[in-house]
Amino acid sequence: MHELSIASNLIDIVKQATEGQDVSRVTSLRIVIGDMSNVVPDCLTFAFGVVSKGTMAENARLDFEKKPLKGRCGDCGKEFPIREYMFRCAECESPKIEVISGREFFLESIECE
Numbered sequence: 350m351h352e353l354s355i356a357s358n359l360i361d362i363v364k365q366a367t368e369g370q371d372v373s374r375v376t377s378l379r380i381v382i383g384d385m386s387n388v389v390p391d392c393l394t395f396a397f398g399v400v401s402k403g404t405m406a407e408n409a410r411l412d413f414e415k416k417p418l419k420g421r422c423g424d425c426g427k428e429f430p431i432r433e434y435m436f437r438c439a440e441c442e443s444p445k446i447e448v449i450s451g452r453e454f455f456l457e458s459i460e461c462e
Contacts, residue, residue: 352388356396362456363406372461375406379460383453384418418451 363375378397382388390413401407418431422438423445429438436446 352392352396353400355388355393356400359397359456360400360404360406363404363459366459367405367461370461372405375409375459375461377410377412377460378406379412379414379457381414381416381453381455381457383416383451385448385451386454388454414457416450416453419449420446421449423447 359378359380363378367375380393382390390411394411397406397409397411401409418434419428420431420436420438421428422441422443424443425438425441427438427440428449429440431446431448431451437444438446
């Protein structure tokens, strides 16, 4: 369960971001998560609840923005959703696919009081 180490890293980021600021508590974190990130939002939420105990982020809400897996064909230039990990162009069947969305995983913002 790598979500536990990710949750710990999120706490570290929150501590760094709020250091020296007039912050009493963190209310929410907005996380962008791609389909191929291999992060399970429910598991991350649970792990974050465990590691945030006793910190200013205790009881903070995790809001997820999901990014679908999308590709661009290297031959015809068509952009399309990649379904069932079939990395072939939906238009011309070319295997020359560039993944343009779906690998993301980052903390976009922190809301505090």
